[in-house]
Amino acid sequence: MERKLKVSRRRLLEGVATLAVAAGAGWYAAGRGVFDARTGEPFAPWTAFRGRRGGELAELVRAAVLAASPHNTQPWLFEVHPDRIDVFSDRSRSLGTMDPFLREMHIGLGCAIENLALAAGSMGWAPRVELEAGPLPGSDPEGSRALEGAAPRAIRVASVRIEPGAAASPLVEVIARRHTNRGPYQAQRVPGSALQELSRLSEAGSDGEVVWLEHPDQRESFAAHTLRATETIVRDAAMVRDSDAWFRLAPEAVPSHRDGLTLDVMGLGPLLTAAVKLLPRPSAEQMHDDWLRVTREVHLAGDPAVGVIAVRDRYDLGARLRAGRLWQRMHLWATARGIAMHPLNQVPEVIDRERMLGRAPAMERSFTTALGLGDRQLTFAFRLGFPEREGVCGPRRAAEEVIRAA
Template sequence: MATNTVTDEPPELAMTRRDALKLAGLGIGSVAGLGLGVGGLRAATNGAFSAGAGDPYGLWHDWTSMSGVERVVAGGVLACNPHNTQPWRIAVDGDTIDVHSDPSRRMPLNDAGGREHFAGLGCAVENMVIAAGPAGFTAKATLFPDGTASDHVARIVLSDGGDGQDRDLAAAIPHRHTNRGPYTSAPVDLSGFTEQSSRVNGASMLWITDKAVREQLGRLYVEATEAITADTAQSTEAFTWFRSSRSSIDKHRDGLTLDGQGLGGLTLFAAKLLPAQSRKDGDAYWVKATREVHTATATAYGVITVDDVAERTAQVNGGRLLARMHLTATTLGLGLHHMNQITERIDRDHAAGNPDVFSARWAALLGRPASTGLLSFRIGHPERTPGLSPRRSLDDVVTG
């Protein structure tokens, strides 16, 4: 199990993203030259020559060759989940799969209400339900069989007799990755999401496509990002989940990495040559990227809505719908990037007893109470192929 120690400076080598952007302006020959000597050592240490390869990425490559219950469970471990905390513990007994919350993987400052943690668990549950049919099973999922106060989030019972209803979504499981890079200006046809939008009870999709509203929402995302980075405790907690060197990726097999930041190939390679970034440099890059890339190139925003964002079953159901949305985007060749800064600040301010400066504006943009907007993301036609995220192995998370 990964243990996260809060420190302002990580012990492993990393990059200064601001310098990486400068280095990208050098010629290819200049950057290649940096790959020699100390630069080459840093590049190797930071995984410049091994991105997406090795044990932390094995499950992405091995999933299609798996079968039976193992294939279903592995589909859950490959599910999208905020911050890539992988918040699950899974127990398997024959054809029964029990999904439990792992409290050690909570982010109490960035996810004060637990909505992202339990939504991530919902993503895993739904991925397993989706994987079950093409694997030859019918899956029945029961949420919180021991009550919502329990960490026992779901029980999935498999029986023989699968169908092909979710075959396309299941096939997308090993190809689904969060795309944080720029999107093109081409419009997105959202009709391909209609069928999946109604497949989960207790959660609905709200699409924001109007240009004026998108621009207002974009400004609110930037403001929320600035608020998170100005909150030292919240920023520091998030930074502990950034895996900046290959040794850190191999050790933890979770969290966010350079390969998942949507950088261009030359910029990414240059970034891996550089000395360790500070938390403040990372925050500055995040704000800049949110303003100049993420919100500037979002063709549309999607918001998962529920009756009450604080209710555990609603959080899990919202995650189940999010899993379907992300897999559908993958089948359509679209990029999807989870963006929850606004709701993270709402929950953080409530928990800390601070004035709530985001809920009213969030509600105005949604056209409904802030207490119904659970999770959000941007979507569009990606300019770049996203990198793989590290994943813990089945041996790390499964018992029985």
């Protein structure tokens, strides 16, 4: 009896110890955001847009803030007037050396403009979009350096005038479901008919053109250039620093910033995401080394369908905004049909970096020749396919935070 009691007591103590460890691990995991269900204020904007007829113009901004943007920087500000909404770039949200001429920033602004215009139709209005155009100040290396610290924070890039009467686009229904999917895609290829439909979404008369890399040699060359560009970026300390500034890996970073890239949107899958959250924050160099590995082993693996948006002048403001509108429209169309999309913009980022540093345009010459773009210039590159896992939403700033006094 005494021996049985000792055994029972030992087991009881072991059980208590196990529960204590489990409770401690659970508390630590909760503190690290392992069980974060992407709820609360940072994610409330994803359900805020209603799009009902007769609503206020500010409702359109609730759709605009759900648009795509580089590194989820959300580089927009809006002024709401009785008959229009003015859209401004917020230069304080620049990616720095990753985007020295604000090309990607303005593509993201084009995405927001597209969401805003589509939402207007669902609310019974006809939007008339007026884009600023022409060479952007600072779009050459000397001008870019001269503008540093001198340019105003906010510069108007477009006005969306609101007039009575319009038909709603079915794309409005998927604005809140569109997410960048950085995870693996299935081997099943996107049908050629879908690629043709996506190409038709380009506006008539626009200089932006979707070029599909349909031949295996083209896709192989695209993959080689993208990997080489990624390697260039991860060896560039300034680019790594400016990119890493937008990673929100600590749990407290999400509610305080409500922007940037979180572990949940990296496409790692739920179990690996939870495991990584338990680890200390990796260095910027390690994060970008991992990005290079994932680019090679996931994003470019299996010969994915890839395309580029080419324009006559990537440094023309109007061309950038129109490219962004096209990308957003394409992404919404694909979302409605279960097709995932993911930007792979390392090549144009390196092209911009070479220009910033005053170097010979080696990457641009090589890519343009290999892909047969002729006199067209690459401004955006992407992959698409049927995802193995659904993409998830990242944090967003509410419309009220980005509407400034008119």
